[in-house]
Amino acid sequence: MRRIAGFGSTIVLATILGLSGQAPAAAQAGGQEALAIVVNRANPINDLSISDLRKAFLGGQQRWANGRKITVVMRPAGDGDRAVVLRLVCRMTEAEFQKYVLQAAFTGEATGGPRVLDTALGVRRFVFNVPGAIGYMRLSEVDDTIKVIHVDGLGPTDPGYRLTVAARPPGTVSASGS
Amino acid sequence: MPVTARIALAIALAIVLRPAAAQAQAADDRQLIQDLLARVQTLEAEVKALKDAQVRPAEAPPAASTTPTEMGLGGGAGPTLEIHGFADLDYLHTDQALTHGSFTLGQLDLFMNSTLSDNTSVVGELVTEADDENVFHVDLERLMLQFKPSDFLNIGVGRYHTAIGYYNTAYHHGTWFQTATGRPFLFQFEDDDGPLPVHGVGVTVNGRIPSGRLGLRYVAEVSNGRASRSPLAEPVQNVVDENNGKAFNVALLAQPDALSGFQAGLSMYRDRLEPGGLGRIQQTLLAAHVVYHGHGLELLNEGFALRNAPALGGPVTTPAFYSQVGKQFAQKATPYFRYQYFNAPQRDLIFGGIGLRKGPSLGLRYDLEPFAALKVQYDRTLQRDTVPINGFATQLAFTF
Numbered sequence: 001m002r003r004i005a006g007f008g009s010t011i012v013l014a015t016i017l018g019l020s021g022q023a024p025a026a027a028q029a030g031g032q033e034a035l036a037i038v039v040n041r042a043n044p045i046n047d048l049s050i051s052d053l054r055k056a057f058l059g060g061q062q063r064w065a066n067g068r069k070i071t072v073v074m075r076p077a078g079d080g081d082r083a084v085v086l087r088l089v090c091r092m093t094e095a096e097f098q099k100y101v102l103q104a105a106f107t108g109e110a111t112g113g114p115r116v117l118d119t120a121l122g123v124r125r126f127v128f129n130v131p132g133a134i135g136y137m138r139l140s141e142v143d144d145t146i147k148v149i150h151v152d153g154l155g156p157t158d159p160g161y162r163l164t165v166a167a168r169p170p171g172t173v174s175a176s177g178s
Numbered sequence: 179m180p181v182t183a184r185i186a187l188a189i190a191l192a193i194v195l196r197p198a199a200a201q202a203q204a205a206d207d208r209q210l211i212q213d214l215l216a217r218v219q220t221l222e223a224e225v226k227a228l229k230d231a232q233v234r235p236a237e238a239p240p241a242a243s244t245t246p247t248e249m250g251l252g253g254g255a256g257p258t259l260e261i262h263g264f265a266d267l268d269y270l271h272t273d274q275a276l277t278h279g280s281f282t283l284g285q286l287d288l289f290m291n292s293t294l295s296d297n298t299s300v301v302g303e304l305v306t307e308a309d310d311e312n313v314f315h316v317d318l319e320r321l322m323l324q325f326k327p328s329d330f331l332n333i334g335v336g337r338y339h340t341a342i343g344y345y346n347t348a349y350h351h352g353t354w355f356q357t358a359t360g361r362p363f364l365f366q367f368e369d370d371d372g373p374l375p376v377h378g379v380g381v382t383v384n385g386r387i388p389s390g391r392l393g394l395r396y397v398a399e400v401s402n403g404r405a406s407r408s409p410l411a412e413p414v415q416n417v418v419d420e421n422n423g424k425a426f427n428v429a430l431l432a433q434p435d436a437l438s439g440f441q442a443g444l445s446m447y448r449d450r451l452e453p454g455g456l457g458r459i460q461q462t463l464l465a466a467h468v469v470y471h472g473h474g475l476e477l478l479n480e481g482f483a484l485r486n487a488p489a490l491g492g493p494v495t496t497p498a499f500y501s502q503v504g505k506q507f508a509q510k511a512t513p514y515f516r517y518q519y520f521n522a523p524q525r526d527l528i529f530g531g532i533g534l535r536k537g538p539s540l541g542l543r544y545d546l547e548p549f550a551a552l553k554v555q556y557d558r559t560l561q562r563d564t565v566p567i568n569g570f571a572t573q574l575a576f577t578f
Contacts, residue, residue: 103352
């Protein structure tokens, strides 16, 4: 009984690791994981400066160079990855961002705010389906249905890439439903 | 993860619920392990197939078309109307003669916007407020259809907030947005004897100017202008213009990339006024502003030269400005200070009756909740040939 139970535990552990095996590979040194900026694969843009990214997320720029309307998709308030994007890209707190979005609608500069989706899977699907969409997700959550762009000339795996979040502990899987 | 957990649970249960296997011979153990491994492989294959089906939608290639989601037409049932409410409740007291401290219902502002298509949207603003006789009135403060085919061209038609200076378009009726309890005197609404035409009925065009990191923007507006023939007339000419002359306003703004939160701008507004019995007056309103919002700091500075040139007699210029500084602490408390100045020469046919108004305001805004704030403010207003007025205001401002 004890022998079989021990072997069973090994199988369980191996199964868990096997099904969540992407995260450790994408994690960077120092317990950090890159936060990828993702766009629709049809979007010709490959690189944005951090200030252009800020304009896109804050509505200062509402069209891509090809004329497509920029549609920002974000995770809900309270999400850690969103807080990192607000701090590093928008340079705002959550409260400041919500006030900014409301005021942009109020002044007529922008209609509505970013689309909010609960899961990385939802973000992937949205970006896949909407040609002008832009969003973010952990590099381990990216697949080939969407395109990762460079920020200030650096890709998520390049040294010096600025958009990083704390890596999730090995064996844990995002509550995102990814 | 839930699928993985289910697999683990299935295996564990299989082990626990088969006590006979624990007591079997080694051959039976091996058989059991092989059965379990086979089962795990089957389940893994099923999970992979399910995940692939979820992640890879079966739609046409991404670039195929603009989707309803992108156009903001949720569910394909036509445009949706989004409504935000702004309101404030106040207690006001001054030491001015014949006034009494009063609880005051502020404005109830219903702001509406709707996306009609990828390029077209509507904004509207309906405000209910009581007058000095305690009688409520409902005003359509804004109704504008906007067509925005690119970042460089945004055309709005209807009633809008005139882009004179900064404060008017940034805050307007949304009391919750602004740090202080009230607007600077310069930007008081027309029906509160404010000197500027803060609303316009006509066409407004704005957009980016290709200027790289300088971040230049333009605004050009043409409207009916402000009524001038009778002081009793509704100041905003919503339906009928008193003359064929239109009011024009142009503005140039800079929002440099290197200074996030900084904006500087210039604007010039021109109109022809025809106050009863005083002949024609050419009005030119020049404005400049430098503002900064960032790191919890708010700096607002605006200066004006308000010039009225009658057909008979020389032009008269009224200088005016205000400066406001506020700093937020702990994302809750924002002490602020404002000084404002408006000095109309008595010979000015339009603003002469206002004369001099200047003085400081000192206040504290405390954000009780993300969308509700309590403000307290002290004002001291000096006017020509009268004693200074001290005022105290408390305000609960919120959005919903």
